[in-house]
Amino acid sequence: MKTPKRLQPLIDEGMIDEVLSQLMSGKEATVYVVRCGEEIRCAKMYKEAGQRSFKQAAAYQEGRTVKNSRQARAMQKGSKYGRKMQEEVWQNAEVDALFKLAAAGVRVPTPYICFEGVLLMDLVCTEDGQVAPRLNDVQLSHAQALVYHEDLIQQVVLMLCAGIVHGDLSEFNILLNEQGPVIIDLPQAINAAGNLGAASMLYRDVNNLKHYFSQFAPELARTQYGKEIWSHYVAGRLHPDLALTGTVPEDKRPVNVSAVIEEITLARMEAEEEERRRMQNATN
Numbered sequence: 127m128k129t130p131k132r133l134q135p136l137i138d139e140g141m142i143d144e145v146l147s148q149l150m151s152g153k154e155a156t157v158y159v160v161r162c163g164e165e166i167r168c169a170k171m172y173k174e175a176g177q178r179s180f181k182q183a184a185a186y187q188e189g190r191t192v193k194n195s196r197q198a199r200a201m202q203k204g205s206k207y208g209r210k211m212q213e214e215v216w217q218n219a220e221v222d223a224l225f226k227l228a229a230a231g232v233r234v235p236t237p238y239i240c241f242e243g244v245l246l247m248d249l250v251c252t253e254d255g256q257v258a259p260r261l262n263d264v265q266l267s268h269a270q271a272l273v274y275h276e277d278l279i280q281q282v283v284l285m286l287c288a289g290i291v292h293g294d295l296s297e298f299n300i301l302l303n304e305q306g307p308v309i310i311d312l313p314q315a316i317n318a319a320g321n322l323g324a325a326s327m328l329y330r331d332v333n334n335l336k337h338y339f340s341q342f343a344p345e346l347a348r349t350q351y352g353k354e355i356w357s358h359y360v361a362g363r364l365h366p367d368l369a370l371t372g373t374v375p376e377d378k379r380p381v382n383v384s385a386v387i388e389e390i391t392l393a394r395m396e397a398e399e400e401e402r403r404r405m406q407n408a409t410n
Contacts, residue, residue, distance in 0.1 A: 132171055133158065135242050142169065142246070149249075149257065154313060159249060159257075167238070170245040172217050172313070217243060223290055223315040230288035231366070232281055233308050250301045250308045258301040258308065261338070271342035277306050278335050279351050282328070284366055285309075286359055291316050291324050295331035297338045318359070325356050350374050 129137060129145050136142040144161040149168060151157075158169045217240055224237040224247065236248040250258040266274065278300065285292060292315055299311035318324040332352030340347040349372035357374060358364040 130156075130158070130171065132242065132244060133160075133169060136169065136244060136246065139241070141239065141241065145169075152311075154311075155245075160246075162246070166249055166251075167246060168235075168249040170247065172243045172245070217245070217313065219315055220311075220313040221245060223312040226288055227285060227290060227309075227312075230284055232284045232288070233306060234312070235308065235310060250303060250310070252303045258303040260298060261300040261302055261307065262297040264302055266339075266342045268343050271339045271346070274302075274307055275335060275339040275343065275346055278309075279332070279355075279370065280366075281307065281309060282332060282335075282351075283355060283364065283368065283370075286318055286328065286355060287364060287366055289318050291318050291321075291328045292331050293327045296334040328352055328356055348372075 127145055127147060133142065133145055137145075142160045142162055146159045146161060146166070149157040149159050155170045155172045158171065160167055160169045221237055221240040224234050227234050228236060235250055238246045238248075240246070252258055261274070282292075282295070292309065292312060294311065294314045295309070299309070301308040301310060316324055316327060318328075321327075329352040332355065336346055336349055336351070351370060351372050353374045354370055354372065355364065358368060
């Protein structure tokens with residue numbers, strides 16, 4: 127096929143020998159099947175910010191670091207240089223997460239390099255060399271649903287033990303091959319310790335798995351793995367071999383209404399202040 131313009135630099139640098147086909151085009155990137163010597167890999171070409179339907183929400187940016195204070199200030203102001211830095215941070219988040227998770231034993235594609243907005247990594251295939259299907263495209267038996275759900279809960283635990291929450295985990299970004307589920311698409315991955323929304327994002331990831339697999343194994347609908355995993359994490363008890371039950375003790379303590387109102391008030395004040403700063407920056 128004709129080489130996309132943004133993949134040409136990787137060919138010029140000898141990182142790719144040939145672009146074989148387009149694999150898919152999603153909300154944040156277009157993925158191509160490429161040949162690197164005798165290896166068949168994939169090149170994930172990130173879309174420009176204006177072309178992505180998945181926006182760089184502040185919730186995902188929190189806790190991500192940049193190289194120096196000048197870059198941080200530029201990102202805050204939203205200057206052209208700052209927007210460029212935001213793009214680099216967004217793209218590097220997936221690269222960093224993939225390397226870290228692979229080292230922690232999480233089943234993810236092996237990454238190689240991110241160059242000029244293109245991530246080069248392993249192509250996840252089945253034993254017969256075909257591209258591995260998405261979980262959403264596979265019909266499961268009751269037994270398979272239980273096995274894959276348990277496997278993915280273990281992967282979520284391994285990720286959190288490595289300090290990472292996927293942030294957008296669902297049946298659409300999980301591939302299946304003979305080794306089991308493979309987790310993909312991590313540019314929105316967050317630092318669990320540095321992001322105030324980490325708990326809610328973990329709950330959402332785990333609930334997405336529960337809702338999907340309970341179609342095939344209805345008993346999973348009653349599980350509460352997200353809350354159980356997070357409770358062990360904040361207590362410092364989470365480790366890869368921890369036996370989970372999918373249940374959490376009922377909290378019978380009375381609700382502190384005053385504290386809840388105070389939290390809501392503080393959140394509203396922070397949102398108003400953020401909006402004020404945004405409007406001020408827009409007029410400068």
